[in-house]
Amino acid sequence: MRVTAREEYCAGCRLCEVYCAVSHSPYPADPVKAFRKSPHPPISRVLVEEQRPVSFALQCRHCTEAICVKACITGAMYRDPVTGAVRNQEERCVGCWTCILVCPFGAIRRDEQGKKVAAKCDLCAGAVEPACVKHCPNGALVVEGKGGGLKCM
Amino acid sequence: MVGNDGWARPWELQGNHRREGSKRIPSGCAIAGMINRKGRTMSGVDAIQSIALMHDRSNGLGGGFAAYGIYPEFPEHYAFHLFFDDHKAREQTESFLNQHFNIELGGPIPTRKVVGISGAPLIWRYFAKPKLEQLRVAEMKEDDFVVNMVMFINERLDGAYVFSSGKNMGAFKGVGYPEDIGEFYRLDEYRGYIWTAHGRFPTNTPGWWGGAHPFTLLDLSVVHNGEISSYGANRRFLEMFGYRCTLQTDTEVMTYIFDLLLRRQGLPLETAVKAVAAPFWSTIARMPQAQREVLTAIRTVYSSLLVNGPFSIVLGSSQGIMALNDRVKLRPLVAATKGDLLYVASEESAIREICPKPERVWSPRGGEPVIGMLEDAMPKAVPAPPVTVCHL
Amino acid sequence: MYVIIGNSAAAVGAVEAIRRVDDRGPITLIAAEPYHTYSRPLISYYLAGKVTEEQMAYRPRDFYIQNGVKTLLGRKAEAVDTRARRVVLADGEGVAYQKLLIATGGRPFVPPVQGLDKAGVFTFTTMDDVKAMAKEATPGARAVVIGAGLIGLKAAEALIRKGLQVTVVELANRVLSAILDQEGAAIVQAHLEKQGICFLLNNTVTQVTGEERIKGVLLQDGQELACDLLVVAIGVVPNTAVATGTGIRVNRGILVDDTLCTSEADIYAAGDVSEGYDMVHGTWRVLPLLPNAYRQGEVAGLNMAGQVAKFAGGFAMNAIGLFGLPILTAGLAWPEGEGYRVLVRADEERQNYRKVVLKDDRVVGFILINQVDRAGILTSLIAAKTDVCGFEEGLLEPGFGYVHIPVELRHQRLLQGVGTGW
């Protein structure tokens, strides 16, 4: 399962980034607090790429044979056996960026606001619908591929 | 309004509404009808008895009957039944009639005094045929000519109202309970092979006899229970064909619809029924193609003649009767047969009152007509009279 | 009956791969070190106090139990008896195998310098190394690190963080000479010098002074440096000892085919001990990188369990951060010879350095310093040998991403996957 962008309908508003950041902040239901309570704005795991008029959001593809999991030097990166999502156990991550070096989608971001950790899409584990999909105002993000991920190798 | 040619053009008139037509009156009712398919005549007693049983369905503000085969001595004459407010109106009308018709016989319709019937207008009848030279001037078919005359009188001649205009048939109606009206008109003395009857429950008090049922045009008569929600749509469509709905009663519209479809457009009765009580589109969609095309065409072309709202009617003609419910069946209608006889009525008890042991009793479904025709008549269009237009 | 010698990335990769295919076959894992599998690169983090020993576990504590692996930890494998199909342990016990994986990794290369046996001299590879060093690395102490490579600099960083004075001696003319070019190395060196590390380049230690304990070092140029601690971090070499005398062919590392099988049937080798295929160089060579080790172990494991899997090759790639400055490199970063095109964008003041090397319109290597985001896209372009004609100007953009890649290729990759083959 993964979130796929339909770039022809991406309005480039980046609400996906805003809501991703909010939902991964200590105040997942309150954007104002999420942004204003912490010294740094929360980081989004979604990345919108834009070169007008093209724009699209990009998140972890949750690859079937995830190279980031294989390459992780600490074992922090793992595939959730239940959801199939590739997730990073942030308390084990040391921010070495090997995953950034190997992810062919460039879908992992550096979170250097506290302890350095790799930040990536976790499909909003536990939520019915990932925040980016839920809040995309134009249906440009869809959840696709129940079960399998993409090939990154 | 009379044109330069002296010919009446009722459709050019702005209605001088008085009488009942000034207000549209919703009403509830009782109806009944019967036919002997062999054409054997029955006395009016049965019709009176049947409608009388449904006394509570009317409120004493209207009752009436139509009877077919009652004037065997004048089978080719139009039997005009008229109400006059006074003798001045009568004289004016008679002069008009004499101008256009050869009147064979004329005089008051015999009545008897009945408790509960009061305020009767002058009630006269005339057996007449159109004058040939008038037909020539009008360049019209005879039936259209007669219709025109009736419309003109009803619209323009103050104090006069034609309430029956067919051949060998007649309507008898007035303000009162139907059994009293029957008594008043001495219907026990008439014999007809078709009788229809009506008891009215209007929601106001028009106090005018012309508003009672049946409504007739030529030999078509309609008794009707219900209110036509589509009245405005039906009426405005009919007006394009020259009909003037001066009375603003739903039943009048019903009469004109059948006149238009059967007499003027020559449609089969079944087709006319499908226009008036159309099957639902969902039903049409399931029909075989040819039938679907026909019904689609009916509903497309005659969409403005769909009669919407609750109704049950009995349509009478010299050829037979047809009883019909609205397509959802929002008003009661029961039918029964015994031998050559077909009965229809608002309530089964009204049939059993005069036919205690019918062979078959059923409740027709919405939009499905019950048709009883004379055996020597085809169950289709009432044949139009021969064209008698003479070109000079 | 699977037997694995070693307990790091390649070994774990093999276990996970075998269990994907065969959830029953008994697996025995033999390791000289007595510890549960741990992440070797984390020893510098341990030294700096950023992780605890507990947090160094490469897999959860119950990993081997969950996977039904019998572990023989702290038991050194001495030799392999290929005829008897058994591994002989140091204590003489034999462990029978049907399929054997040698994943013994590398061992530190220690140069022939006089006095390296004195107390206060350390290598920097294993848990024991770092534990020993941690005891002596006290604030204010003077440390000398031989080697300005990945291990040496991570050690130096950790020691600085612990409050030591650190001098790095490097034979080459620049730091990180294995992965950085001159220009990139200058940025890194300046950054490290700001943090207090002293560099002595084009130089090396020729002698260790002191009695029992180290007192200082003599350098090639004749200088003498007093110190309390010496870290030898020149590099690692494949730890092929167990293959000695078996008939398994060994060059620098153990030779394997693309199924990771050695010259002996049913014996596989993976990780830093072996020589894998380098798809950029087009040669077989030792690629001492954790991601490679895992993937090789995985391929070996699959083959051991009866699947046919092939290792398409790897190439050098390194991610390293020094005092917050990230450095990501891959492939050939300072090519020699004809046919290469080098794209560079540098901003030394901001410590930004971006260099992409092309050959035949394909990316063959890159160096990213500081602005390293989305480096993996470049890595994948190397691996997939993608023709970058038409979007090469985007490669140098700090925000280089899929939006710079032509729409068909972009959609193919984002919707169907990358398919690099490695």
Next chain:
Amino acid sequence: MSLSMATPAFLIERNLDRCIHCQVCVRQCANEAHGYDHEEQRVYSDDMRCVNCHRCVVLCPTRALSVRQFPLEFRANANWTAEVIHNIYLQAATGGILLTGMGNDRPYPIYWDHMLINASQVTNPSIDPLREPMELKTFLGRKPEKIVIENGRLKEALPPQLELELPVMFSAMSFGSISLNAMKSLALAAEAEGTYYNTGEGGLHKDLYPLGHRTIVQVASGRFGVHPDYLAAGAAIEIKIGQGAKPGIGGHLPGEKVGREVSETRMIPEGTDALSPAPHHDIYSIEDLRQLIYSLKEATNYSKPVSVKIAAVHNVAAIASGIARAGADIIAIDGYRGGTGATPLRTRDHVGIPIEFALAAVDSRLRDEGIRNQVSLVVAGSIRHSADIVKAVALGADAVYIGSAALIALGCHMCQKCYTGKCNWGIATQDPNLTKRLNPEIGAKRAANLLKAWKHEIKEMLGGMGINALESLRGNRLMLRGIGLTDRELNILGIKAAGE
């Protein structure tokens, strides 16, 4: 350079307690009314640029934004209003005619709101549309005076008809004036709900040919995009004589909106202005119209109804009668509130008559002449909701066109700036940065939902009247009563006053 008299029309209010400086507003405003100050790391606004389209307000994740009328006032003057004064400033500065978009917004009476609908009580039952069938199917096209049946079959097939599942179609809006995504939204919604949309004079984009059976293809004075395949693709052909937003004048699509796709679809060179003449230069009288109608019928083998669309003007009834007699199968009448992408302000606001009167007059006239059945009547020009539709049908319309309402369903916020090409909702624009903001799947769903909702509401009102088929409402003016109308107005509308 002289002093500009321009002052902001709107005031952007940013609640700084709620703003998180996420810049969504900055990225979404094509008018650049929001910006980001990198030095201060904060978002700021420029009121002068704001057109009050609400894009930023709607998308702001913290509801930090609001837009109000700019509070600047002139000395109170009931005659020289601020708008009048501002327009004079503008014309004094530019020397140009004033342009605007959408429909007449002046406070003329809205006659729909002066008519009330009947319902059944006691004497006949109202019908519950959730329990009973309720039919809205409508056929548009010429009806013969009667049908003839032989051997249970139709003797002659009916003339071609458009079959609508509800009496609502999407008005003519061209590709060029609106985006392809907006066209697709309407086309898909028409397909989903069983009705039709209209190409306007912009031709039929190749992507829309598969939905040709849901398309009314328009032939307008510029003849843009008209060719045999185009005529063949449509379900019906509409000759556009005029439109309510600009009766008597032509159209002008500026060259910057004529990109590759618009150019291909309209068959004009890229980047050139698309000028529609005020009249059809082959129609200078009613007999010329007849020729065009029959040319189009010939060209399509008499297989499609031909509609003629006119603006509601003073003697609309006589014109409509002439059109019916010229052979049109459908007459579309567009009232003075009808919308557009661009029109001179004074024309929009001062020319034409209300559709309510036009409809009543035309329906009565055609009935008086006995030819009402020969044509279907479609009315347009600010049909706002289902009650307007019920009233229109009761006055005599066969169906209505909706334009503005459909666009509002797609997200239009009625800022009236269509003519700038910077529609922030991706509707009235060809800018690829903006058109992609309208996902046609969502647009289609929303437009279809609107039709669905109205369908339910019409059924409820019909049921309340005791009617279960729409045709029984058509021209049934007894179902209407006027409120607050003069005798003369009641007379024109052909309805009684409430209480009568």
